Structures are given as structure tokens and as C-alpha cells.
Amino acid sequence: MRGTAPTSCPPLWPFAAAGGVLAALAALKLVPGGGPELDRAVNLALDAVMWAGALLCLARVACFTGERAPWLLIGLALAGSAAGDTIYAALYSPGMPPVPSVADPFWLSFLAFGAAGLVLLARARFLAADKGRLIESGQAALVVAAFGLILLFYPTLEEVADADDVTIAFSLVYPIGDTVLMSTLIAALTLSGFRPGRAWIILGAGLLLFSTCDAIRALQSIGPGYSAAAFVEVGWPAAHLLIAYAAWMPPAYLKPVEKDDWRTAILPEVVSVVSIVIQVGALLGAFPGRYAAARAFIIIAQTLLLVKLADTPRSYRRARSRDPLTGLGNRYALAYDLQACVRGRAPESLLLMCEVAEPRSLATGRGRARRDALLVSLSESLGERVGRGARLYRDEEGDFLVLAPVERWGGAHELIDATLDAFSEGTDVPLTVRYGAVLVPGEAADGTLALALAEQRLDALTRSTVPPTAVPVA
DSSP, X not given: OOOSSOSSOOOSHHHHHHHHHXXXXXXXXXXXXXXXXXXXXXXXXXXXXXXXXXXXXHHHHHHOOTTHHHHHHHHHHHHHXXXXXXXXXXXXXXXXXXXXXXXXXXXHHHHHHHHHHHHHHHHHXXXXXXHHHHHHHHHHHHHHHHXXXXXXXXXXXXXXXXXXXXHHHHHHHHHHHHHHHHHXXXXXHHHTTSOOOHHHHHHHXXXXXXXXXXXXXXXXXXXXXXXXXXXXXXXXXXXXXXXXXXXXXXXXXXXXXXXXOGGGGHHHHHHHHXXXXXXXXXXXXXXXXXGHHHHHHHHHHHHHHHHHHHHHHHHHHHHHTBOTTTOOBOHHHHHHHHHHHHTTSSOOEEEEEEEEEOOGGGSSTTHHHHHHHHHHHHHHHHHHHHTTTOEEEEOTTSOEEEXXXXXXXXXXXXXXXXXXXXXXXXXXXXEEEEEEEEEETTTOXXXXXHHHHHHHGGGGOXXXXXXXXXXXXX
């Protein structure tokens, strides 16, 4: 194993050479009068390129420990696609495949494994997406599903309406699978706030190319047999190479999209425009009645837009009451909770203010990144040790505060000891912690007075914390 993920992009020259090979094979596909033997040899060469892409993706799983599950599924999807093409080339003569064929389950596995792998990869990389991004991802998936129905599913259904049930089923399963795959991809990109990083752009380009070729094949394969263009035959191996290259690219650091970023307006505008076009088209008779399902998807997307607008004030309040670095409550949230204690809406609680003095080496320059990591680690340690009914805060001055009902602890000293122990366990460097405690409303009948009293007591109570890793062994 070489680590959790690639740290640099793979060299381009092997993939560029493979692209040259694909161009040469496409030219051979266009040679007139080449004969079935030449066509079979070209198909086997194209299948070899597809297998190379699948094996490269699976090799990433063997070499790196991070994101193994999603890339394993995507690698299996590529392997299934390559296996389907190999079986087709070996068993069937050009233009005469049965419906269904032995290759169909392998081709369909690409759509199933690919969509599942995308979901796991998005979960691993875009886990911190807020509620607004989640709603937007659902809107994006519904819009793409509506276009998939209009442009691909319904035309295919119209062409095979007179065929037998098996032919209809296998003719429609590919448009459905490609629509689901593209909906999943667009939803994942939306979770990133439309700045997913280069690896996701390459991966998306590969999946889009594959689904485009799949859609062309589905429209051409109505009834027994089909004759695909050279672009389609070469497009699938090219998509395999793009996906394999994306697998070996390092995961990108994603900057969160702020509420006022222009990207937040993209999807609502798209939903509105598409909704107007489809609804007006339906009223004018441009879309037949069978497009009702696509219109329903757009209506649901519009409803989600209303849900997002209704949730915006709550999202703003949540963002305003959180420390952006640690995710703990800030002074705004603390003032609200203290007021609840003072007015008797909450049981008597202990307010504990802790001032952490980190080593001076972490205060400036490159030490700032280590300092931020230290503060995040301390907040996580506090959550583990003191999260039993306590509320945690970090104010703009950097002090940690704990507000906990005394009745849930054996006493104030037990809460104080647990809090100070959390500072020891959450760091690998010695720290000095000054703290002050106040009972609310027992010692302070006002939130502002409670904070002032806790700050006064900081000077009298000090404890130096020594992390377990720093204790010398006798």
C-alpha cells in the first residue's frame, strides 16, 4: 500500500498513446470493404483498451486504502462493460445479436455498479454539503430525469411499441439506466456547489461520453441487430480511459460555496427556465400527453425549490449561530441558551469558560494551520467527553464555553474535571487552560452578568494539561 489516495496526477503520455490507438482503430472502422475479419480484429482491439481502463481502475483499489468501495464498484462497472463487449465480439456476428443476448447482463452491470459507485464517492467527498445543497441535488436529478424521458425513453418506447414484451423490456432498460446514471452524476456535482475539482470533471466527462454512446446505441438497436457508427464504437473505450485517469487523480480540496456565491443561482434558474419551457410546450401541444411523467418531475423540482426558500431563514439562523472553524455554537447561540436558563425555561446549569493558551509556535506563520487543527481536535474531544446533555460553544475571542445542567452530573466538579480531561486528550502538545465557572441562575440572574463573572474567575483557576503522549515513561 502506498497511502490513502494518489498525491499527484498520473502521466499523460500512456493515455495520449491510447488515444492515438483509438483514432487509428476508428479510421480502420471507416475503411470501405474491410470485411468481417478486419471488423472482428478491430473490435477485439477496442475491447483490449476497455479492459485496460477497467484494470487500471481496479489497480487503484489495490494500491490505496482511501475510497476503496466506490472505486471498486466503478472498476467492476468498467469490467462488466468490457466483458459484455468481449462476449459480443466473440459470440455474435456484426449486426445480428439476439434480444436479449448473453452480453446484456454485463452491459447492464455498468449502469448499476456505476451509479452505486458515484453515490459512495459523492458521500466520501461531499459529506459536508448543507441542506440547501442536498435539496439542489434532488432538483438537478429530477431535471435530468425529465430530459432523459423526453429525449430518450419516450422515443424508444414509441419505436418498440409493436415488439414483443422481452424486446420492449431490454430496449427500455438502457435508457432508464443511463438516465439514472446521469441524474446521479449531476446530483453529485451539485453537492459540490459546481466546483467539484479536476478529478470529478474528468470522471464526469467519461461517464457522459459513455452514456451518450449508450443512448445512440439504444436508439439504433430497435429490433434485432444494430449498426453503430465508428464514433460510438470508439467512444466506449475512450470513456473507460477517462474514468481510469480520474481514478488515479488526487482528490481535490473543495472550498464550500457561500450563500452569496453566483453558483447558488444556477440551479434555481435552470429549474425555472426548464419548467416554463415544458409547461408552455404542453399547453401549446408541442409535448404529447405521454410526457406527463417528465412534467411531473419538473413540478416536483419546483416544489423542492419552494422547500429550499422556506428553509432559507432557518439555514441562515443556523449559520449565524455556529463557529465556522469548529462547528460549535458561538456567542449568539450562548446568549440565547443563557437567556433560557435565566428565565427558567431550562434547568439550573453550570457555565464553564475555558481559555486555552497554545504554544507560541502555533500562533503565527505556518503554525496557524496546526493551530486550527488543534482547535478542531479539542472541540471533537469536548464533544466526546462532555457531550452528555451539555452544550458547547467557542466565541470570537477563541474561548471554549460549556453550558450543562448540573442535575445530569454528579456535581460541578465532575463536569469541570471531565472538561479539563478533554483538553488533555484532544492534543499532543502541552497546554495551559484557565477556567472559570458560574451557576446560572444561582450565582447570576442575567446572561451578561454570568459571562462577566466567569471571565473574572479565569485568573484564579489555572491548570496545565499534559497529553498522554507527552508523559515520560519511567
